Amino acid sequence: GENVExxxxxxxxQEGDSAVIKCTYSDSASNYFPWYKQELGKGPQLIIDIRSxxxxxxxxxxxxxxxxxxxxxxxxxxxxxxxxxxxxxCAAKDSSYKLIFGSGTRLLVRP
Amino acid sequence: xxxxxxxxxFQVLKTGQSMTLQCAQDMNHNSMYWYRQDPGMGxxxxxxxxxxxxxxxxxxxxxxxxxxxNKREFSLRLESAxxxxxxxxxxxxxxxxAATNEKLxxxxxxxxxxx
Numbered sequence: 064g065e066n067v068e069x070x071x072x073x074x075x076x077q078e079g080d081s082a083v084i085k086c087t088y089s090d091s092a093s094n095y096f097p098w099y100k101q102e103l104g105k106g107p108q109l110i111i112d113i114r115s116x117x118x119x120x121x122x123x124x125x126x127x128x129x130x131x132x133x134x135x136x137x138x139x140x141x142x143x144x145x146x147x148x149x150x151x152x153c154a155a156k157d158s159s160y161k162l163i164f165g166s167g168t169r170l171l172v173r174p
Numbered sequence: 175x176x177x178x179x180x181x182x183x184f185q186v187l188k189t190g191q192s193m194t195l196q197c198a199q200d201m202n203h204n205s206m207y208w209y210r211q212d213p214g215m216g217x218x219x220x221x222x223x224x225x226x227x228x229x230x231x232x233x234x235x236x237x238x239x240x241x242x243x244n245k246r247e248f249s250l251r252l253e254s255a256x257x258x259x260x261x262x263x264x265x266x267x268x269x270x271x272a273a274t275n276e277k278l279x280x281x282x283x284x285x286x287x288x289x
Contacts, residue, residue, distance in 0.1 A: 064233075067216075069216075072214070095275075095276055097276070097277070097278075099278075099280075104282070104283075105282055105283075106178070106264050106266075106280030106281050106282050106283055107217070107264070107278075107280050108280065109277055109278065109279075112276070112277070152216055152217065154217075156275055156276065160275055161219060161222075161232065161233070161275060162219065162275045162276075162278070163233075164216035164217040164218070165216050166214055166215055166216045167214075167216050
């Protein structure tokens with residue numbers, strides 16, 4: 064089955080800097096890759112997703128890139144703000160159509 | 175518009191006790207899911223229901239049962255709770271068909287402790 068690895072587990076950046084979180088997946092048939100943000104005490108919330116026929120997708124300060132050959136995808140947050148502090152999860156929808164999540168990255172944006 | 179509502183928010187059980195976690199969504203979604211979240215392990219799928227009347231096992235179904243009561247409600251039952259089931263449980267819903275397992279809307283979670 065699909066295995067999704069996520070790095071780093073924790074990330075601390077200065078406000079205004081960029082943050083990058085990386086994930087690798089094992090199932091070459093996976094075709095859908097979402098990113099979820101989880102704030103303290105809340106459920107995860109979808110922030111951006113990408114399909115395997117697209118290499119990059121942007122939404123304001125957030126972007127996701129996908130490298131199908133290397134089987135990895137990344138979340139890029141530019142001009143980070145304190146409200147970006149949260150736990151971020153990547154995921155991959157595998158050939159059995161199940162969504163497999165990474166282990167999460169705790170992002171801290173220092174004011 | 176409440177989205178996905180889970181009850182209870184917190185629960186403490188003794189080993190061997192049973193309980194049911196309730197979940198309801200008001201977005202007219204066909205698909206519903208139960209996940210558990212453990213430190214350092216992300217979210218793992220327990221069971222899901224692609225549409226009313228169907229349920230399927232996820233990654234970690236042992237020790238759990240589910241009921242899709244109607245289109246709105248999807249419950250998770252622990253028949254004989256074990257300490258290994260201490261976790262935060264999330265219910266989620268999404269549209270069906272090609273969008274199944276995509277664009278999930280999550281509830282706020284149930285923190286369960288089994289002593």
